[in-house]
Each structure stands twice: as structure tokens, then as C-alpha cells.
Amino acid sequence: MNFWFLMAGGFISFLGVLIHGIFGTRMYMNNINKSNLDNLTKSLSLVSWHVFTIFLFTGTVTLIIIAYNPAYGIAAYPIIIINAIGALLFICLGFGNHTALLKMPGAYLMALTAIFSYLGIIS
Numbered sequence: 001m002n003f004w005f006l007m008a009g010g011f012i013s014f015l016g017v018l019i020h021g022i023f024g025t026r027m028y029m030n031n032i033n034k035s036n037l038d039n040l041t042k043s044l045s046l047v048s049w050h051v052f053t054i055f056l057f058t059g060t061v062t063l064i065i066i067a068y069n070p071a072y073g074i075a076a077y078p079i080i081i082i083n084a085i086g087a088l089l090f091i092c093l094g095f096g097n098h099t100a101l102l103k104m105p106g107a108y109l110m111a112l113t114a115i116f117s118y119l120g121i122i123s
Contacts, residue, residue: 001066001067001070001073001120001121001123002119002120002123003067003068003120004120005116005117005119005120005123006063006064006066006067006076006116006117006120006121007063007064007067007120008116008120009063009079009112009113009114009115009116009117009120010059010060010061010062010063010064010067011060012109012112012113012116013056013057013059013060013063013079013083013109013113014056014057014060015109016056016105016106016109016110016113017053017056017057017060019105019109020049020052020053020056020106021050021053021056021057024049025049025050025053028049029046029049032045032046055082059079059082059083059113062075062076062079063076063079063113063117063120066120067120073121076117076118076120076121077121079113079114079117080114080117080118080121081114083110083111083113083114083117084110084111084114086106086107086110087106087107087108087110087111087114090102090104090106090107090110091107094107
């Protein structure tokens with residue numbers, strides 16, 4: 001295991017927490033609140049948005065714990081897989097009808113988290 005790769009993965013995931021949880025929420029909710037969606041849909045949308053922020057934070061904490069406690073390395077695999085699949089989802093949808101997704105940091109942050117986490121586990 002490589003402490004620094006795992007910490008880099010955790011740091012990148014934490015950048016995602018900050019970008020998604022603070023800046024992204026402001027932009028996202030401004031758009032949602034301007035829409036014609038009913039209040040329940042707006043509320044559920046906000047919950048869904050923050051569930052993803054919680055996922056990013058959980059990944060951050062998990063990777064940091066593994067960096068300091070290599071015996072828990074197996075816990076990195078779900079973090080690696082979900083970040084890799086998330087990055088692929090952004091990319092696939094971005095090359096489809098949702099080109100704006102390629103301009104957002106999500107795919108890149110998730111891909112880098114997966115890559116650094118994987119490198120941390122195998123080295």
C-alpha cells in the first residue's frame with residue numbers, strides 16, 4: 001500500500017466535497033428554485049444532491065483511514081469502483097446528449113480519486 005497515493009485520493013475526494021457541497025449546491029439550487037418544479041420535487045432534488053456529497057465525504061474518510069491502517073485496504077475497492085463507474089457515467093452521458101457534463105469537474109475528480117486510490121492499493 002502507498003500512503004501518499006491513498007492520501008491523494010482522499011484529498012481529491014475532499015475537493016469534490018467542497019466543490020459539490022458548497023459551490024455546486026449554490027449553483028444547483030439557484031437553478032432548481034427558478035424552475036417550475038413543485039416544492040416536494042425541489043426538496044427531494046436537494047436531498048439527492050447532498051446524498052452524493054455524503055458519498056464523497058465517506059470516500060474521503062475511508063481512504064484516509066486506509067492510508068493510516070493498511071489492514072483495512074479491502075474497503076478501498078468499493079470507493080474505487082463507484083468513483084470509476086461515476087466517472088464513466090459522466091463521460092458517457094457527456095458524449096451523448098448531455099455535453100455540459102464534460103465541462104463539470106465531476107468526471108475528472110471521480111476518475112482521479114479512483115486512479116490514485118487504486119495506485120495506493122496496488123503499490
